[in-house]
Amino acid sequence: MDENQRRLDTIRGRRDEIENHVIDEFVAGRLSRGDFLRRGAVVGLSLPMMAAIVAACGGANSSSSASSGGAPGKPGGTIKAGIITPSGAIDPVTVLDQGGLDMLAQTGEYLCLANSKSQLVPVLAESWSANPAANVWTFKIRQGVKFHNGQPLTADDVVYTYKLQSDPKGKSNALSAFNGIIVPSGVEKVDDFTVAFHLTAPDANFPYVCSSENYNMIILPNNYDSSKWEGSFIGTGPFKLKSYTAKVGASFVRNEAYWGKKALPDATEFTFYDAQQPQILALEAGTIDVVGQFSVQGGQALLNNPKVTVISVRSSAHRELSMRNDQAPFTDPRVRQAVALTLARPDIVQGLFQGKAELGNDSPFAPVFASTDSSVPQRAQDLTKAKQLLQAAGHGSGFSTHLFTETTQEMPAFAQIVKSSAAKIGVDIALTIESPDQYYSKDWLSGIMSMVDYGHRSVPNLFLQAPLQSKGTWNAAHFKNSQYDTLSAQYIAALDLQSQRTVAGKIQNLLLEQTPVIYAYFYNYLAASASNVSGVEPTGIGHLFLFNASKA
């Protein structure tokens, strides 16, 4: 132990105050190993260093991500995957759908990768660190990396990419992630391999904004016209483009000049599908080896198929059921609580997701987040209390209202459950279920009850801001609460996990009391592969990485 203590002290001596704080929390047992790896990566501790700290504390390193598992694969062969058809041109600036982001990440690379356990792994950035105020983040860019055309990667490429994607006058889909955090003038080249980001507000989780979570942010060569990217798929990644045909598919070959560990497959082939069912049938027939994503609804055939490996990634993807806090009868928090209390959440998780989801507790703090305060009591169905609350609010005989939602995955079924649950306390909900286009253009932000879908994020920052802050642009509940605004800003600026957890607990309790939005569940991201295929690695946000994949 003395030797371990000596090693720990040596490591500590070289770390800054923020990094040492994370180490202290782990040593004191306030952070689990997974949380330490996750939080340590955010503040800039490298994986080998964290492994050494874990070992010094008597543990073993474990940073592997969810994958189709199995023994380490052998090189060679072609892996065939089915994914949803990209909805438009593959342009890193405008891609906004899963098919498109899957394509970006086959050849492009990010500064860092948020893996399937939401841990940050350095990729094109070797390391990063923040100033104590967490409003300046400095990234060291990896040396010796080359784009597929042979051009070396430098800080100029990173600066160009970030200025392009954060330009508020541009069309970048990444703008929603950069909003309120960074503007082009805040991206600074320090030297040929160092970039500093001067944020417009402190953000302790900024590395996630530079990660694969912000899926548009693959690094482009300096001055490259992104609208021409589809013709080259230029990047620094382990695969290079062989061919791409819009609406049909794409194929890639191993990049033999890759800077890191070479990809196992000789090649990969992606077939685009317009629906889930043909992908499932193709996997069952052996036409493809991997299904990039499927949902439980319609995907039951895969869940119980012994010839298929289901890869389940815990995620923070969820539905937000907003109630207009500025319109009667939902102006009274007791009414909102009453509706929330009608839901039998464990039954919903089982019925809609066959258990492949986790309970929501009416805040965006999903169980998967390290900062979630798990000591906050879980809200459960309580019809008696719900009726009492309605009675106290002057709606003892119930009321009629309207719920607007979209035809996405299980959402219509969930809306029906909400309707039938609320009916048990005399609340009559009329449903309007629309195409996503109709819903977003008409009713998303104006409907008295409105249910929208949110995809996975590794940290809750995005969920805490636009959908819930008083001036939030996606605030469908029209929730205005100064205490919440203060707490959410505190959370985002808090650098250490314990502080985040403390603030998170306050936010969770406040949102339970106010219930502007119902968060009933957080569902897992599901992918599948043939049972003889290993090493398939999806992420919660929708990437499908095949560089470690192999076929037995």
Place this chain on the structure above:
Amino acid sequence: MALYIAKRVGYALITLWILSLIVFFAGQVLPGDPARSILGQLAPQSAINALDHQLGVDRPLLTQYWDWITGFVHGDMGNSYQFRAPVEPYISAALQHSLKLAAVAFVIVVPISILGGVVAALNVGRAPDRIITVLGLSASTVPEFVSGIVVIIVFGIWLDVLPISASWSPGASIPDQVYHLILPSIPLVLILFGYIARMARAGTVEALDSDYARTAVLKGLPRGVVIRRHVLRNSLVPTVTVIATQTGYLIGGLVIVETLFNYQGIGLLIYKAAQEKDFPMLEAGVLSIGIVYMVATLIADFVYSMLNPRIRFGASE
């Protein structure tokens, strides 16, 4: 005869012009916004407005229509909003795919249906007639997504004798392409068999009851000769029209089959274009289907007039 064809071509052109008006203005009432569809639901309104202006969709509708239709007539189908590339290669490839699938389905279904209809007519009221009629009706009521999945599971997964995807490798030979199209053709054959067979049966029954058929029999011609020379020639006239009217369905109406078999046909292309507000793709796709349909109808009219002299003589008068 020339006048007859000229009239038919004239009507076809007018129909296409009306179709162009319908598809253009119907496209405008689709909910949503092209720029919103490209930039996403979360993009700021200023970016949406700028892109709408860049695409030209904020101009007066008549100006947009005129630009589009004059371009189309001159062979310029415009640029896809979603793919930021000319529409023509997408339409052309998808149309070729759809025509191939339609051709395979036709080659299978037309002889089988006519044979089934004639056999039923020759056995009116007896077991073969009832079996063919009931089976045909039953098959045509099974939706494509049901029959499609069944044939995929049976022939593609259990028996593993046919590919479940209609997409073949680049450079595949014609037999290989046909091999890939057999499975997706089956749901179409099931849908069309009952309809075409019923028409063939009705026409044959009517022709068998006619005076000229009776005369042919009375003058001692063998039954086979009567059927071949006198009955079929007349009974198939309405069947040809029915077959031609299915062209629109077979070319542009196969969204489900194309989705299920992952086949990039024009039905799926225009369905996705409508979803994504890709108006140039949608309009060019619908008009292309309209043109194919008109050509098929013209050919059917021509064949009909060949089979039925009263048509062409009536038109000449």
